[in-house]
Amino acid sequence: MLHTDTTLPTSGVAPHTQQLHAAMAAVDEVVIGKKHQVRLAFACLLADGHLLIEDRPGVGKTTLAHALARVLGLSFRRIQFTNDILPADIIGVTVYNRSNESFDFHPGPVFSHVLLADEINRATPKTQSALLEAMGEHQVTVDGQTRSLPEPFFVIATQNPIDFAGTFPLPDSQLDRFLARLELGYPGADAERELLKSKDRQHLLKSIEPKLTVEQFRDLQGAVLKVNVSDALLDYLQALIQYSRDSQLFSAGLSPRAGLALQRFACAWALLNDRDHCLPEDVQAVFPGVAGHRLRPIGGLDTPKSELVDQLLKDVPIP
Template identity: 45%
Template sequence: MNFPNQQTAMNELQQIQALQQNIERVIIGKPDVVRLAIIALLAEGHLLIEDVPGVGKTTLAHALAKSIDCTFQRIQFTSDMLPSDIIGVSVYNQQRREFEFQYGPIFANIVLADEINRTTPKTQSSLLEAMSERQVSVDGITHHLKTPFMVLATQNPLEYHGTYPLPESQLDRFFMRLRIGYPAPDQEKAILKAERSMIAIEHLQPVLSARDVTAIQAMVDQVPIDESLQEYIIRIVNRTRTSKWLELGASPRGTLALQRAARASALIAGRQYCLPDDIKALAVSVLAHRVMLQTDTLSETGAEDAERVIQEIVAETPVPL
């Protein structure tokens, strides 16, 4: 790895560990979930947190945002929301006799899109350019977003009344989808015991600056990945496109995302190289939301079925020696 020096690498690793520990002060018993969220951040990806109510989706997003000293905006999505409520709108200034652009909440380093599936497809589509190109276009003028930039979206998969499914084009722009899940009995007991001593989310202090995050993100690109592992990624993705259980396989964007996730995983682990285990551990989170099940195999737990198909594909794909 072509780091400037070993001391820099150690400092960056300590910063990553401090970030994880800070988030775990309010997200108890879910180190793997926290690690995946940090991987998405360092890989410059957007994160979709999908789970049932009450397990900490919004808390995780808030904890990640509060741990970084940068701008943060929360957008509570509703059915009557318009694209201009997110992007902004041009307002006529009578004194200057010209239109002025009023920036919307999308112009922040970290944007929490809470209950994103409660708004209409038209409003959802207003996020596409921002998530893909880190910019928005209004009235023929391009406005660049801040760096770093990350969209953290939450949604409840079981609540269908008043919700709109995310289109495939938007799902594909999410770097990763993760589930928090219910805590194990011993974890839930620890939560009960720690209830009074738990730090309130509003009192969480930042441990990294926006510049620190940008510097670590740049280091992800420097983590080498062997050609055999790149071929391994391609074989996994190609199997999603030929699987009898899937109508739509993962896109090339998914291939790139899996490679970048593996690099970020190696960096977090303090390694100067990627391993097959990095790819195997991340394949479900990176690919499952990008595929579509065959109509005749679709069930009420379609997302879980898609994850199971990806797990089987990974298990059946030979690991490079």
């Protein structure tokens, strides 16, 4: 179902294809053995969406986020969320400047291209919601003054799905703002071996050169919007969304926002695969990333969520 290496002839209309592939290859060197996840992360950013990475500590969440920022030539800030972190710690504070007798705004880490929100579920809901405006509107309001964030702006958040003690699980409204959710998982044996043999990750990260300019990246984002979505594909998208709403497996179906995210994410995936049109396979490849954190299994179902999502994909025929 998941094909990143399609060898079918394509028209190759996307701009800066070589640079994009070089960027992906560069990230692959740092985040070893996670080609598919790396591409999903790229597609998520190309679709102009925020990314939630959910996994255990130490599987390379931060490294992936960092590498993405560096290879795209974007500014990168990281916040380690704790339960005593305040909104001002993210957005910034206004401080009285005695020298010129005025209030100066000291921008917080949110004023960057890529914001890595580590362990986002450790922060209080108040702080989490401070991120909401930034994620949704690409702007923040401090002391009644609205300030735009740099473009592009991404939040790459991570959270630990196992250790729930002292956490504030993200509400559905906030989860819905993340275009995609990824699980990295443990590396395979070969990748692990390579990881153990190779140099320090931090050192490697610093050696990553930007492969794309911000302008080129924005061109690519524009190209995603031009990927053709045929009626036949829309039929399939709608069938999937409708099934999630009608199905007995989930207590709530996919929202219209989720539908839009799915379409855009699939288009970005098509572009990554050098196609100017979106195929059912693209939708299937990105669907778990879009649906995984949005669908809520009905209470009493023991089946893991990922299996339910796979089941949904299996149940809905391609029209």
